[in-house]
Amino acid sequence: xxxxxxxxxxxxxxxxxxxxxxxxxxxxxxxxxxxxxxxxxxxxxxxxxxxxxxxxxxxxxxxxxxxxxxxxxxxxxxxxxxxxxxxxxxxxxxxxxxxxxxxxxxxxxxxxxxxxxxxxxxxxxxxxxxxxxxxxxxxxxxxxxxxxxxxxxxxxxx
Numbered sequence: 001x002x003x004x005x006x007x008x009x010x011x012x013x014x015x016x017x018x019x020x021x022x023x024x025x026x027x028x029x030x031x032x033x034x035x036x037x038x039x040x041x042x043x044x045x046x047x048x049x050x051x052x053x054x055x056x057x058x059x060x061x062x063x064x065x066x067x068x069x070x071x072x073x074x075x076x077x078x079x080x081x082x083x084x085x086x087x088x089x090x091x092x093x094x095x096x097x098x099x100x101x102x103x104x105x106x107x108x109x110x111x112x113x114x115x116x117x118x119x120x121x122x123x124x125x126x127x128x129x130x131x132x133x134x135x136x137x138x139x140x141x142x143x144x145x146x147x148x149x150x151x152x153x154x155x156x157x158x
Contacts, residue, residue, distance in 0.1 A: 056132070
């Protein structure tokens with residue numbers, strides 16, 4: 001029983017350290033409004049946009065830290081981006097989360113305990129990184145409609 005308690009404490013401490021040091025820190029935002037599947041687009045991003053998104057994704061302390069180089073995240077801790085129904089159907093909400101962060105999230109089978117702090121403060125950069133993910137790791141997700149992303153309210157950071 002003592003070993004389980006120590007293991008749980010070590011896991012929580014490691015998780016907390018990883019979250020505060022690798023995700024850029026910051027406060028989480030209130031739950032953002034959702035978009036609909038009507039925003040699903042079959043268009044393809046430009047090579048320049050993919051390169052920009054990849055560079056952001058792979059920046060130490062950004063997406064790659066939690067979601068991993070293969071986009072598969074960490075089971076039960078950080079969401080998998082490969083074939084993610086949320087990502088593929090809630091594109092504008094995904095951009096909102098990159099801009100404003102999000103509280104702990106979950107789906108019908110997995111609850112991810114980690115809130116995601118805001119990662120970027122520029123809509124074009126946030127769209128580029130989501131478009132990169134939508135078209136990487138075997139995903140064929142199209143692009144985020146920029147006109148919809150430009151409507152996102154970026155919350156002030158404290």
